[in-house]
Amino acid sequence: MHDQPSVSELVQAVKNFIDETAAPNLEGHAAFHARVASNALATVLRDLEQRPARETEEAARLIALLSAPEDSELETLNRNLSEQIQAGTLTAETPGLLAHLKATTIAQVEIDQPRYSGLKTAKT
Amino acid sequence: MGSKSDFENSLRTLFTRVFGETCNLESFRRLSGGASQETWALSGDNHAAILRRAPGGTSKARSSAAIGLPAEAKLISAANKTGVPVPDILYVLSDEDGLGDGFVMSLVEGETIARPILRNDEFASARRILAGQCGTALADIHAISLDSAPSELQRSDGLAQISQYEDIYRSFDAPRPVFELALQWLKANAPAPTPSVLVHGDFRLGNLMIDESGLAAVLDWELAHIGDAREDIAWLCVNSWRFGQTENRVGGFGQLEDLLEAYNTRAGTDISPGDIDWWEMLGSLKWGVMCMIMYEAFRSGGDASVERAAIGRRVSETEIDLINLLEAAHA
Numbered sequence: 001m002h003d004q005p006s007v008s009e010l011v012q013a014v015k016n017f018i019d020e021t022a023a024p025n026l027e028g029h030a031a032f033h034a035r036v037a038s039n040a041l042a043t044v045l046r047d048l049e050q051r052p053a054r055e056t057e058e059a060a061r062l063i064a065l066l067s068a069p070e071d072s073e074l075e076t077l078n079r080n081l082s083e084q085i086q087a088g089t090l091t092a093e094t095p096g097l098l099a100h101l102k103a104t105t106i107a108q109v110e111i112d113q114p115r116y117s118g119l120k121t122a123k124t
Numbered sequence: 125m126g127s128k129s130d131f132e133n134s135l136r137t138l139f140t141r142v143f144g145e146t147c148n149l150e151s152f153r154r155l156s157g158g159a160s161q162e163t164w165a166l167s168g169d170n171h172a173a174i175l176r177r178a179p180g181g182t183s184k185a186r187s188s189a190a191i192g193l194p195a196e197a198k199l200i201s202a203a204n205k206t207g208v209p210v211p212d213i214l215y216v217l218s219d220e221d222g223l224g225d226g227f228v229m230s231l232v233e234g235e236t237i238a239r240p241i242l243r244n245d246e247f248a249s250a251r252r253i254l255a256g257q258c259g260t261a262l263a264d265i266h267a268i269s270l271d272s273a274p275s276e277l278q279r280s281d282g283l284a285q286i287s288q289y290e291d292i293y294r295s296f297d298a299p300r301p302v303f304e305l306a307l308q309w310l311k312a313n314a315p316a317p318t319p320s321v322l323v324h325g326d327f328r329l330g331n332l333m334i335d336e337s338g339l340a341a342v343l344d345w346e347l348a349h350i351g352d353a354r355e356d357i358a359w360l361c362v363n364s365w366r367f368g369q370t371e372n373r374v375g376g377f378g379q380l381e382d383l384l385e386a387y388n389t390r391a392g393t394d395i396s397p398g399d400i401d402w403w404e405m406l407g408s409l410k411w412g413v414m415c416m417i418m419y420e421a422f423r424s425g426g427d428a429s430v431e432r433a434a435i436g437r438r439v440s441e442t443e444i445d446l447i448n449l450l451e452a453a454h455a
Contacts, residue, residue: 033430040434082299085308092309092454101302102451105443112437117370118363118444 177226234335255378259386358403412442
């Protein structure tokens with residue numbers, strides 16, 4: 001299999017088309033949706049680039065925090081984490097919990113909405 | 125329901141019912157704001173008005189939390205009597221109007237969109253006094269007699285809302301550890317209840333008409349309920365409603381101390397900024413679940429739009445706000 005153009009390049013090309021050709025010819029609600037579509041593709045590009053490394057770090061933190069087996073799946077780890085918080089065995093006072101959630105959420109917002117004001121607050 | 129010309133004929137008849145037999149409707153156009161309800165600007169013979177009606181002329185509240193348009197009209201009239209800046213209710217639709225549920229109100233000029241209100245020079249002096257005006261208006265809303273409020277209003281205090289939003293969140297079976305921690309923290313730290321008042325339920329930029337002198341009208345009363353006064357004050361402080369101007373806790377334009385000084389003076393209460401913290405965290409959690417609900421409309425196949433899909437990637441905005449608030453509470 002080849003990847004020329006790569007997935008990222010194809011997404012970038014579609015985004016260029018929306019921004020430079022389609023959006024300037026649209027009005028009202030359709031123009032608004034074109035902006036949303038362009039922003040969604042920017043999220044896709046950041047997700048492709050950043051998610052693999054951020055999820056590896058997230059899983060490593062969770063394995064330590066939950067004393068879970070090394071080969072645990074990320075989804076299983078997060079379900080386990082959610083259940084323990086709901087049950088009250090992990091709380092805001094638990095060492096490392098808030099720091100882990102903060103690191104994970106910063107990584108998520110940097111993909112989803114990197115200009116969101118709350119991200120800057122979290123990082124200062 | 126009905127064809128386009130039926131709709132136009134119904135509007136013409138409506139216009140004469142509101143303004144008199146000799147008044148001709150000259151123009152009508154749909155206003156872009158108001159995602160849940162249709163809003164139409166009507167004018168003719170030196171009269172102008174706004175029609176707010178259910179989408180496509182239906183007659184049902186859009187969600188279990190919404191009070192419905194006839195009740196909203198009653199509530200706006202009650203608020204008008206208490207001195208809250210609101211449009212005048214000119215007419216409430218009935219079956220014979222053939223336009224579904226809705227009402228006609230006076231036109232109030234101004235701006236509802238947050239970004240120009242927060243950035244443009246023409247609103248600079250309005251921004252300086254708006255926090256105090258919001259404090260006074262909220263005190264007047266909370267002073268509306270519960271006896272004069274429509275019977276459709278539901279009771280919903282802080283703990284009831286946690287339970288309601290937790291149920292919705294769990295129904296999606298998409299665990300979010302930050303929401304879990306916020307839910308547990310809110311339950312463990314719930315403040316003592318205060319006497320029930322009439323709560324607007326969605327008091328923020330977007331639902332407020334602002335002109336160069338400040339607050340011109342409080343709009344969109346469909347989420348009104350009976351609950352805790354602090355909920356309304358805190359909703360305006362939720363970071364999502366500061367539209368990037370995080371340093372201004374009140375709506376991106378003002379300081380909470382200024383709002384509370386006006387509120388406490390008017391209401392005779394003694395609410396401090398710290399009393400708002402718990403409710404602000406609840407507000408961020410609620411907005412996060414609301415974004416999940418809107419994404420669910422896409423996921424379930426009900427609404428294929430890119431906007432409904434993309435809003436699922438805004439839930440993390442509320443998660444980072446919750447983290448910031450939890451960290452501040454544990455500093």
